[in-house]
Amino acid sequence: xxxxxxxxxxxxxxxxxxxxxxxxxxxxxxxxxxxxxxxxxxxxxxxxxxxxxxxxxxxxxxxxxxxxxxxxxxxxxxxxxxxxxxxxxxxxxxxxxxxxxxxxxxxxxxxxxxxx
Amino acid sequence: xxxxxxxxxxxxxxxxxxxxxxxxxxxxxxxxxxxxxxxxxxxxxxxxxxxxxxxxxxxxxxxxxxxxxxxxxxxxxxxxxxxxxxxxxxxxxxxxxxxxxxxxxxxxxxxxxxxx
Numbered sequence: 301x302x303x304x305x306x307x308x309x310x311x312x313x314x315x316x317x318x319x320x321x322x323x324x325x326x327x328x329x330x331x332x333x334x335x336x337x338x339x340x341x342x343x344x345x346x347x348x349x350x351x352x353x354x355x356x357x358x359x360x361x362x363x364x365x366x367x368x369x370x371x372x373x374x375x376x377x378x379x380x381x382x383x384x385x386x387x388x389x390x391x392x393x394x395x396x397x398x399x400x401x402x403x404x405x406x407x408x409x410x411x412x413x414x415x416x
Numbered sequence: 417x418x419x420x421x422x423x424x425x426x427x428x429x430x431x432x433x434x435x436x437x438x439x440x441x442x443x444x445x446x447x448x449x450x451x452x453x454x455x456x457x458x459x460x461x462x463x464x465x466x467x468x469x470x471x472x473x474x475x476x477x478x479x480x481x482x483x484x485x486x487x488x489x490x491x492x493x494x495x496x497x498x499x500x501x502x503x504x505x506x507x508x509x510x511x512x513x514x515x516x517x518x519x520x521x522x523x524x525x526x527x528x529x530x531x532x
Contacts, residue, residue: 304458334520336521336523341525342525343420343507343509343523343524343525343526344459344507344509344521344523345523346520346521346522349520390458390459403449403461403464403472403474403475404449404461404521405461406451406458406459406460407458408456408457408458409456409457409458
């Protein structure tokens with residue numbers, strides 16, 4: 301079975317400082333990895349994905365994530381945090397094997413609070 | 417519409433009542449997913465449609481839950497004889513052809529169900 305762990309329920313960071321939101325995963329085959337953001341009372345919004353290739357993936361709003369196969373991690377990063385980045389962040393994974401459809405599994409989420 | 421539309425946004429039901437939640441995906445999106453998001457948790461997969469075919473319903477928690485997409489566009493999630501543990505936000509997501517597994521999911525804003 302595939303799973304995602306987001307070890308921090310909340311991350312606090314000062315505006316202008318770099319931020320990291322951690323994610324580790326478990327999957328039998330090679331992973332497809334995703335980050336989504338959720339603002340209050342809104343649906344999830346796609347940020348970025350890793351399918352194959354370069355381990356550093358760049359996404360929306362200046363976010364990036366680094367895939368580390370040996371550590372089974374896919375941490376979300378941003379060089380300089382904005383107050384408007386405050387939201388709930390979800391990491392997700394699916395197994396690349398088998399082609400066709402396979403379901404995406406989400407983590408429990410990390411609340412990011414950027415302090416002015 | 418421009419995005420995934422869900423209705424109602426909020427639903428209060430008495431225990432034992434039946435409810436129906438509607439999802440109108442982005443036009444042309446073949447794949448449609450339903451997720452359940454309990455308070456403070458990540459989205460949990462319920463079911464997946466490709467056009468009108470329900471290819472995966474392994475996440476439906478009981479036989480009280482039923483989903484359909486008869487014409488391959490609008491989908492309805494029905495919950496019979498609601499219980500308090502059914503209280504959650506029900507998220508619908510769609511994805512364009514060829515992207516259902518490796519691309520981004522487009523989420524609606526969700527239907528918040530409260531069972532009293």
